[in-house]
Amino acid sequence: xxxxxxxxxxxxxxxxxxxxxxxxxxxxxxxxxxxxxxxxxxxxxxxxxxxxxxxxxxxxxxxxxxxxxxxxxxxxxxxxxxxxxxxxxxxxxxxxxxxxxxxxxxxxxxxxxxxxxxxxxxxxxxxxxxxxxxxxxxxxxxxxxxxxxxxxxxxxxxxxxxxxxxxxxxxxxxxxxxxxxxxxxxxxxxxxxxxxxxxxxxxxxxxxxxxxxxxxxxxxxxxxxxxxxxxxxxxxxxxxxxxxxxxxxxxxxxxxxxxxxxxxxxxxxxxx
Amino acid sequence: xxxxxxxxxxxxxxxxxxxxxxxxxxxxxxxxxxxxxxxxxxxxxxxxxxxxxxxxxxxxxxxxxxxxxxxxxxxxxxxxxxxxxxxxxxxxxxxxxxxxxxxxxxxxxxxxxxxxxxxxxxxxxxxxxxxxxxxxxxxxxxxxxxxxxxxxxxxxxxxxxxxxxxxxxxxxxxxxxxxxxxxxxxxxxxxxxxxxxxxxxxxxxxxxxxxxxxxxxxxxxxxxxxxxxxxxxxxxxxxxxxxxxxxxxxxxxxxxxxxxxxxxxxxxxxxxxxxxxxxxxxxxxxxxxxxxxxxxxxxxxxxxxxxxxxxxxxxxxxxxxxxxxxxxxxx
Numbered sequence: 001x002x003x004x005x006x007x008x009x010x011x012x013x014x015x016x017x018x019x020x021x022x023x024x025x026x027x028x029x030x031x032x033x034x035x036x037x038x039x040x041x042x043x044x045x046x047x048x049x050x051x052x053x054x055x056x057x058x059x060x061x062x063x064x065x066x067x068x069x070x071x072x073x074x075x076x077x078x079x080x081x082x083x084x085x086x087x088x089x090x091x092x093x094x095x096x097x098x099x100x101x102x103x104x105x106x107x108x109x110x111x112x113x114x115x116x117x118x119x120x121x122x123x124x125x126x127x128x129x130x131x132x133x134x135x136x137x138x139x140x141x142x143x144x145x146x147x148x149x150x151x152x153x154x155x156x157x158x159x160x161x162x163x164x165x166x167x168x169x170x171x172x173x174x175x176x177x178x179x180x181x182x183x184x185x186x187x188x189x190x191x192x193x194x195x196x197x198x199x200x201x202x203x204x205x206x207x208x209x210x211x212x213x214x215x216x217x218x219x220x221x222x223x224x225x226x227x228x229x230x231x232x233x234x235x236x237x238x239x240x241x242x243x244x245x246x247x248x249x250x251x252x253x254x255x256x257x258x259x260x261x262x263x264x265x266x267x268x269x270x271x272x
Numbered sequence: 273x274x275x276x277x278x279x280x281x282x283x284x285x286x287x288x289x290x291x292x293x294x295x296x297x298x299x300x301x302x303x304x305x306x307x308x309x310x311x312x313x314x315x316x317x318x319x320x321x322x323x324x325x326x327x328x329x330x331x332x333x334x335x336x337x338x339x340x341x342x343x344x345x346x347x348x349x350x351x352x353x354x355x356x357x358x359x360x361x362x363x364x365x366x367x368x369x370x371x372x373x374x375x376x377x378x379x380x381x382x383x384x385x386x387x388x389x390x391x392x393x394x395x396x397x398x399x400x401x402x403x404x405x406x407x408x409x410x411x412x413x414x415x416x417x418x419x420x421x422x423x424x425x426x427x428x429x430x431x432x433x434x435x436x437x438x439x440x441x442x443x444x445x446x447x448x449x450x451x452x453x454x455x456x457x458x459x460x461x462x463x464x465x466x467x468x469x470x471x472x473x474x475x476x477x478x479x480x481x482x483x484x485x486x487x488x489x490x491x492x493x494x495x496x497x498x499x500x501x502x503x504x505x506x507x508x509x510x511x512x513x514x515x516x517x518x519x520x521x522x523x524x525x526x527x528x529x530x531x532x533x534x535x536x537x538x539x540x541x542x543x544x545x546x547x548x549x550x551x552x553x554x555x556x557x558x559x560x561x562x563x564x565x566x567x568x569x570x571x572x573x574x575x576x577x578x579x580x581x582x583x584x585x586x587x588x589x590x591x592x593x594x595x596x597x598x599x600x601x602x603x
């Protein structure tokens with residue numbers, strides 16, 4: 001079966017500052033021939049350290065960054081990022097949630113307005129006011145926010161509530177793929193767990209695929225079926241959750257797993 | 273007048289901020305001790321007051337902040353002490369490692385200038401020996417090619433390297449106590465692991481540590497004792513093994529259950545999140561601040577605030593009307 005999303009041998013390079021037309025251009029290779037795929041309704045986790053290229057990968061799929069080699073396929077067809085009409089239709093199907101819950105909402109818009117804006121901008125045709133009202137209410141309910149919060153501004157909401165609004169805004173048009181770029185990293189542990197559960201519920205209920213980017217391996221383990229490990233722009237290892245966590249093939253993956261401080265107290269020798 | 277046992281003694285510390293919307297109580301009734309050579313961790317989520325607690329100890333609160341109670345370092349009172357007196361303690365008595373290494377380094381000065389300046393300023397070295405001491409300081413935190421690093425500017429170093437330079441600076445005055453505020457939060461896991469190793473080594477050499485963190489993984493690897501803060505107060509205070517094995521406060525237990533794990537458990541199951549959000553500073557409910565999110569809460573919890581008390585026969589203190597460990601005793 002054709003996967004929903006296929007990133008096929010994508011390379012991205014950024015021109016380094018200071019290179020001029022006289023000197024030979026120098027580049028930073030952010031991604032080198034990376035291939036991953038997400039099946040319909042699947043949940044792929046992308047892990048790696050800062051500078052590994054995980055956010056660049058998300059940006060390529062969203063069309064924010066141009067890949068200088070390779071292709072991105074959506075349901076088996078190459079995405080033409082310069083085709084504005086095609087991209088508009090694709091925006092309905094691919095949505096994104098970023099790390100900073102306050103930064104991704106307009107401070108002058110209430111939660112309800114922010115969701116309404118996304119609905120009107122992305123829906124296939126005009127949405128009648130009554131239908132819009134119902135869809136906004138149901139998307140708020142779905143992310144676990146009381147309808148009373150629709151009239152609040154971002155500064156009147158907690159970090160976790162803001163992130164729920166961002167998720168409601170991204171999912172109100174029922175995208176097929178939700179890209180989460182460190183979407184739970186800025187949240188407190190107790191709130192993070194709620195949002196991880198929420199993403200999982202939405203994904204299961206609507207068969208919405210997730211491309212979940214995080215440096216937190218434990219969160220990825222709880223959310224994703226497949227995991228891709230990136231290191232310095234290269235795909236180091238790819239596999240299902242159980243294999244990656246229990247029998248990683250690569251030294252890099254093993255080192256990454258070993259580095260996570262775990263909340264387990266091991267007996268320490270007496271210190272002098 | 274130094275008591276070798278209690279290096280840092282915090283008693284009934286309260287921190288209050290005057291804001292446009294009225295006073296906000298960030299820290300309330302916190303008592304905590306750090307003994308010589310001991311590592312104490314303060315754990316809490318954002319807004320729990322843990323960072324303000326640490327800043328109050330060093331007299332570094334924002335302009336509108338007021339601290340009351342008592343903070344004694346080696347017997348002498350720090351609250352209300354003069355800047356001159358505080359400066360004698362800062363750096364040489366108590367070192368500080370902050371979350372963001374960029375904020376502890378001056379961006380437009382070479383590493384050498386900053387280290388040498390610090391050493392001369394604190395009277396720790398003569399001009400002739402300062403450079404050698406700076407190099408030795410960098411070596412101590414396992415920085416390779418320290419001479420080359422001295423010539424660099426902070427932006428030329430990686431985040432982990434900057435944090436190690438910051439740690440070198442904090443240790444340079446040979447403090448007896450190191451305060452670390454989220455020392456690994458801004459770093460990648462592998463770099464984080466190296467900093468934790470360094471801190472563990474510093475601790476093993478007998479330096480006392482007070483670590484502020486939200487990361488229970490960091491606590492588990494480093495601390496001897498843990499104080500859990502919620503909404504400005506300590507809700508549980510226990511030796512680290514006990515806190516992880518048998519938490520008494522429902523909040524501690526819920527927090528431990530909410531942490532996603534790398535191993536064990538049901539990876540495909542749901543995480544045990546805590547319903548609701550922590551109260552914002554200044555909006556703390558009456559009674560127990562955790563009551564609105566607590567499954568065990570009764571009307572007593574929403575009306576009367578539980579005091580921090582030591583349970584009979586237990587080594588930990590808990591502020592809860594219905595602590596979890598009490599059940600075991602009753603059964």
